Amino acid sequence: MKKSIKPARPAAKTRSAAKPAKSVRIKPASAAKQSLKSAVQSTTPAKIAPVSPTNGSARQNKIKAPRPARDDLYEANSILAELTFREDDKLPISTLDEFGQEEEYTAIQQLLDVGKQKGFVTYDDILKFFPEAERDVEQLDEAHAALLAARIEVIDSVDVDEPSDEDIEETEAELESDLVREEEEDAYLSAIDADDTIGLYLKEIGRVPLLTAAEEVSLAKRIEKAKFARERLVKGNVLVKKRRELDMIISDGMAAREHLITANSRLVISVAKKYIGRGVPFLDLIQEGNIGLIRAAKKFDYHRGHKFSTYATWWIRQAVTRAIADQGRTIRVPVHMGDQINKMLRVSHQLTQELGREPSIEELGDALKVTPKKVESIIQIARRPLSLETPTDEEDDSVLGDFIEDEDSPEPVEIATHNLLREQIQEVLNGLPPREVRILQLRYGLLDGESYTLEEVGKKMGVTRERVRQIEAQALSRLRHPTHRRKLRDYLRD
Known part of the structure; x- marks a missing residue:
């Protein structure tokens, strides 16, 4: 007959520790205060009563400790x-x-x-x-x-977030007032020189006519159909015949996307030319704008009822402005600070027209609703660094660095005076014995600007320290003679 073995009885003090831990619900506000204090102050887990090794079932007698x-x-x-x-x-x-x-x-x-x-x-x-x-x-x-x-x-x-309906409506209003008519655009493209790289690109994209709203929707539907076909292929379990059909749909969708991008490439030129002179070359602006156009073609949803040209213009502008923020300055300025700089420039231009003069720091602060100190900080950040090698005239005879004062360098008058003094001292020293001249040169740094102590000079000359002092005193006494003194008196300062 098999005996049942009872588990050891846990100690009375740890009886509560043997109970399974309950899931704790986080208490808000004041109730969380005590929970947090206890969590921080309690650094040791509760003790668990030992379990007899003769326990029959480990699963039945498993004791869960508090967390x-x-x-x-x-x-x-x-x-x-x-x-x-x-x-x-x-x-x-x-x-x-x-x-x-x-x-x-x-x-x-x-x-x-x-x-x-x-x-x-x-x-x-x-x-x-x-x-x-x-x-x-x-x-x-x-x-x-x-x-x-x-x-x-x-x-x-x-990447930039998806534009809202308000953003697209604002962009559409701007396009109605800014976009050039198709006839004027074609006339401009036909007059471009064939040797111009940008001109060749403009002529190439000008060959593709603009799309109507119905054509944009038709292309978008083909792109959407290709997207669903690609998802169907990814899931697998497709027959060979069906796979061929899906491949054809995907190829047709890629062609539709390419046509959609090519037909709207002139939008990139229209947006990029407004940002010329911001520190990024025009070709780079076109490249960044094309990246934004490709992203717009991938994300366009015709179900929202917007024209693709309006939607793409928003993405192109975002890509161009981000490129200017990242590449337009030698020292990169964060995007939010760039927005503040542009806002300050617009307000400053508006106040200049209203007041007939340049606005003050306080007036700019009131218009921007910021402190004058913040305005000064924005103005300081808005300044662009200049190269010292920047030419100052068309002939490149001089650069900007030639007109920058070096505050650490001495004045020309001081340099000329110092050179004359050096020549006069050398002339006076020529009338002294060579040994005395050598000691004075070492003691007062007349050779390399470094002065030596009596002991160091003694080691170099092979005499004692005291003997160096005596020779130095004798040499200075000779220099105080009126004959030599008269030559150096004008260089003495009050």
């Missing part, structure tokens, strides 16, 4: 972020910092909300919520710590 605190113990704010993100992926309006104090719903929460929506954040997003992060490293560290705890990736840059 212990982390061994590495994140900082309190990281623990808080990790705990509270488990409920609705959001922090409560009032939370706790590492000292247990309440802090308001700040920019960190807004940044975390953006990160949870997109799955990542860019450095431009961080600078948007923390404008002083570039100067205050602590703010940047706090933002990175919160994002790390929330498992949100920080990337350098990202």
Whole structure:
């Protein structure tokens, strides 16, 4: 007969530890305060009563301990972020910092909300919520710590978000007033010199006529059909005959996309020529605009009812402006700061027309609704660095560096006076014995500008330190003679 072995009875003090741990629901606000304090202060897990090795079933007698605190113990704010993100992926309006104090719903929460929506954040997003992060490293560290705890990736840059209906409507209004008529465009392209690289490109894209709204929809439907065919191929389990049909549909969709891009290539020229002189060559602007056009062709949705030309213009402009922000300056300026600079320039031009003079810093600050100190900072950042090798005239006879004063260099008068003094001293020394001249040159740095001590001069001359002092005194006494003194008196300073 098989005996049943009872498990050892746990100690009374640890009886509660033998109970299975319950899933803890995160409590908001004040209730979370005590939970956080206990999580931070409790650094050792509860003791568990030993279980007899003679226990019959390990699964039946498995004892679950309460969840212990982390061994590495994140900082309190990281623990808080990790705990509270488990409920609705959001922090409560009032939370706790590492000292247990309440802090308001700040920019960190807004940044975390953006990160949870997109799955990542860019450095431009961080600078948007923390404008002083570039100067205050602590703010940047706090933002990175919160994002790390929330498992949100920080990337350098990202493609532009999908334009809203309002953005497309604004772009359409601009196109109605800015786009050149097709007849005028053809006349301009026909007059281009064949040796001009840009001209050849313009003539090439001018051969493809513009599309009507119905043609754009037809091409978009072919592209959409090819997209569905590609997804069908990816899933697999397709018969050979059906695969051939899908391949033909995909090829037709690629041809439709190419036609859609080529027919709207002149939009790139129309947008790029407005940004000439911003620090990026015109050909590079065209290249970046073409990349935006290709991206627009991939993302276009004809179901929204917008014309592709309007939709593509928005993407082209975004690609061109981002290229200017990244490549237009020797020292890169963040995109949000570039927007502030452009806004300040527009307001400054508007105020100049209204006032008939250049606006002051205070007037610009009132118009922009920022402090005068912020306006000065924007003006300082807006300045572009100049090369010292920039020619100052058409003949390239002189460069900018020739007119820049070197504040560390002496005045020409001082240089001439110093050279004359050196010649007079050398003339006076020629009347002394060579041994005395040598000692004076070493003691006062007349050779290489470096002075030597009595002991160092003695080693070089092979005499004692005292003997060097005596020879030096004798030489100076000779120089004080009126004959030599008269030559050097004019160089003495008061």
